[in-house]
Amino acid sequence: MGSMLCIVVISLLVQVSESICPAGCLCPSYIVSCGNLALEKLPLPIPATTWTLELSHNRLTWLGVGTFYGLPRLARLRLAHNLISQLSPGAFQNASALRHLDLSSNKLQVVGRHHFLELTGLEELLLFNNRIARVESNALMGLGRLKHLYLSFNHISDFPFFSIRKHTHPxxxxxxxxxxxxxxxPVEDIALWPASHQRGLFLFNNSLLCDCATYTMLRHWEQKGYESVTDFKDEYRCLLYGDPRAPVRFFRNARFFENCTVGRTLSLVALKANLVVYEGELVKMDCTSSGTGENVSFSWTSPHQEGITQLLQNGSLRLNQDGSLEIPYAKLDDSGVYQCTSLDRIQMLNESREVNVTVVTRQPSEEPFNTGYTTLLGCVVTLVVILMYLYLTPCRCSCCRPPAASPGGSNSREERCTLASIFRAPSSMATSEPMISRKAPSAVDRHVVFLEPLMEEQNGHLKATFTQEQLAQFQWETERLTPAAT
Structure with missing residues (x-):
C-alpha cells in the first residue's frame, strides 16, 4: 500500500513539472531544453528545480538584472550562438550554484569586473568566438573555483595575467x-604562475613580436613537455621586426634566436622601483635599457590599463626620446604600477621595468620640534637657568649687618655674605627691635644660635673656620639672650 502511494506521488510530481515547462521546450527530469527556437527573451515559466538550462541557438541580445532569479539549483547554463552583446552587472544574481556557463559565439565586447562576481562556484567559463577586446583586471577576481577558461577567437590585445595567482585561482x-x-x-607576470597554470596556457595564433623573453619561455615549456606548446608547435609564430608580412615560427627558425640565452633573458626583468611624490609635482619615470640607438623602441602600460596613446595626446603624459615617461601634474588617480618595455629590433632583446608611483596629498608643514625634542630642550634650558642662578647670580646679603671694625680689620662683603646669612630672616626683621621680653627669660625662652662656619682646605682636608665678624656676632647674640644678673 505504501509503495503504491509513493508511485502516485512521483507521477503527480512529474505531471506538475511537465505542466510548467515553457512552451516549445523539452523538460526531461531536471533539464529544460529550449534551443533553436528563435527566442528573443527568456522563456517562462522555468521550474525552480532546473539543473541544466539550454538556450543555445536563439536570438537573445542581453541579460538583465536577476534574469535567473528563482533558479537556486541551476548548475549548467548554455547560451551559445545568440546575439548577446551586453551583460548587466547583476545578471547572475542568486545563481551561485552555477558550475558551467557557456557564452561562446555571441557578440560580447568587454569582460567587466562585475559580470561574474556572484558566480563563486563557477568551474568552467566559455567565452570563445566573441568580439571581446578588453578583459578588465578584476573580471576574474571572485572565480576562486574556476578550472577552465576559454577566450580564444576574440580581439584581445592585453590580458591581466597579474590577476591570476595560485592563491586566487588554486x-x-x-x-x-x-x-x-x-x-x-608580460613574461615576468606569467613566470609567477604555478607550473599547473603555465601548463594549460594556450597562446598560439597571436601577433606576437619576436623577442627573447617570449622565445625562452616557450622553449622552456616545450622542454617540459607542456601540451599547450608541443601539440601546436607550428601555430606559434612571431613577427620579425614587427612586420606582419614576415612571420617566423618560434620552433622552426631557431637561427633568429641564437643570441637568446636563459641567463641573459632572466636578467632583462628589472626590479620594481618605488616612487612617492606630492600631488601637483612633476613625475619622471626612467625606462632603463641596455640598448641604444634608433633600433630601440619604448612602450609603457598605465596602471589602469588605459590607452597610453590617448593619454599622451591629451597632455596627461609625456614620452621623451630616451624612453622616460613624465606626468606633468601628478594627481591621486595617477597612483599605480607603470610598466615600461624596451625592444631592440637588431638583437631581438626585450627588457622590462616597473615603477610603482604613489601620489600623496601635501600636508601642512610640521612643527620644527616634536614632543621629544621639546622635552629635551626644556630640560636643557632648565639646567642652564639653575647653573646661572647658582654661579652667576650676585649675592644679595640684605641680612648682613653694617660693617663693623673687627680685630683683624677684615670688612669685605665676601666675608659678610656667608651661606648662613642667606637663609636668615629678612633684613627688616634683623634691624627691627627684637620682639623679646626684657625680663629674664625662662628656660623655654632660651635661644640657641647656630652659625655656619666657613670651610677651608688645609693639607688636602676641609677645615671649618669662623671669621672675626661671625665671632663678634655670636658674642653679641649670647650677651643679648643671657639674663641680667640679679
Missing part, C-alpha cells in the same frame, strides 16, 4: 588565449 587548469591579437606578453 584549481585553474586551462586558460585558452589562442587566436587573439596579443603582440607582447
Amino acid at each position: 584549481h585553474l587548469l586551462t586558460v585558452d588565449l589562442s587566436s587573439n591579437h596579443m603582440s607582447r606578453l
Whole structure:
C-alpha cells in the first residue's frame, strides 16, 4: 500500500513539472531544453528545480538584472550562438550554484569586473568566438573555483595575467588565449604562475613580436613537455621586426634566436622601483635599457590599463626620446604600477621595468620640534637657568649687618655674605627691635644660635673656620639672650 502511494506521488510530481515547462521546450527530469527556437527573451515559466538550462541557438541580445532569479539549483547554463552583446552587472544574481556557463559565439565586447562576481562556484567559463577586446583586471577576481577558461577567437590585445595567482585561482587548469591579437606578453607576470597554470596556457595564433623573453619561455615549456606548446608547435609564430608580412615560427627558425640565452633573458626583468611624490609635482619615470640607438623602441602600460596613446595626446603624459615617461601634474588617480618595455629590433632583446608611483596629498608643514625634542630642550634650558642662578647670580646679603671694625680689620662683603646669612630672616626683621621680653627669660625662652662656619682646605682636608665678624656676632647674640644678673 505504501509503495503504491509513493508511485502516485512521483507521477503527480512529474505531471506538475511537465505542466510548467515553457512552451516549445523539452523538460526531461531536471533539464529544460529550449534551443533553436528563435527566442528573443527568456522563456517562462522555468521550474525552480532546473539543473541544466539550454538556450543555445536563439536570438537573445542581453541579460538583465536577476534574469535567473528563482533558479537556486541551476548548475549548467548554455547560451551559445545568440546575439548577446551586453551583460548587466547583476545578471547572475542568486545563481551561485552555477558550475558551467557557456557564452561562446555571441557578440560580447568587454569582460567587466562585475559580470561574474556572484558566480563563486563557477568551474568552467566559455567565452570563445566573441568580439571581446578588453578583459578588465578584476573580471576574474571572485572565480576562486574556476578550472577552465576559454577566450580564444576574440580581439584581445592585453590580458591581466597579474590577476591570476595560485592563491586566487588554486584549481585553474586551462586558460585558452589562442587566436587573439596579443603582440607582447608580460613574461615576468606569467613566470609567477604555478607550473599547473603555465601548463594549460594556450597562446598560439597571436601577433606576437619576436623577442627573447617570449622565445625562452616557450622553449622552456616545450622542454617540459607542456601540451599547450608541443601539440601546436607550428601555430606559434612571431613577427620579425614587427612586420606582419614576415612571420617566423618560434620552433622552426631557431637561427633568429641564437643570441637568446636563459641567463641573459632572466636578467632583462628589472626590479620594481618605488616612487612617492606630492600631488601637483612633476613625475619622471626612467625606462632603463641596455640598448641604444634608433633600433630601440619604448612602450609603457598605465596602471589602469588605459590607452597610453590617448593619454599622451591629451597632455596627461609625456614620452621623451630616451624612453622616460613624465606626468606633468601628478594627481591621486595617477597612483599605480607603470610598466615600461624596451625592444631592440637588431638583437631581438626585450627588457622590462616597473615603477610603482604613489601620489600623496601635501600636508601642512610640521612643527620644527616634536614632543621629544621639546622635552629635551626644556630640560636643557632648565639646567642652564639653575647653573646661572647658582654661579652667576650676585649675592644679595640684605641680612648682613653694617660693617663693623673687627680685630683683624677684615670688612669685605665676601666675608659678610656667608651661606648662613642667606637663609636668615629678612633684613627688616634683623634691624627691627627684637620682639623679646626684657625680663629674664625662662628656660623655654632660651635661644640657641647656630652659625655656619666657613670651610677651608688645609693639607688636602676641609677645615671649618669662623671669621672675626661671625665671632663678634655670636658674642653679641649670647650677651643679648643671657639674663641680667640679679
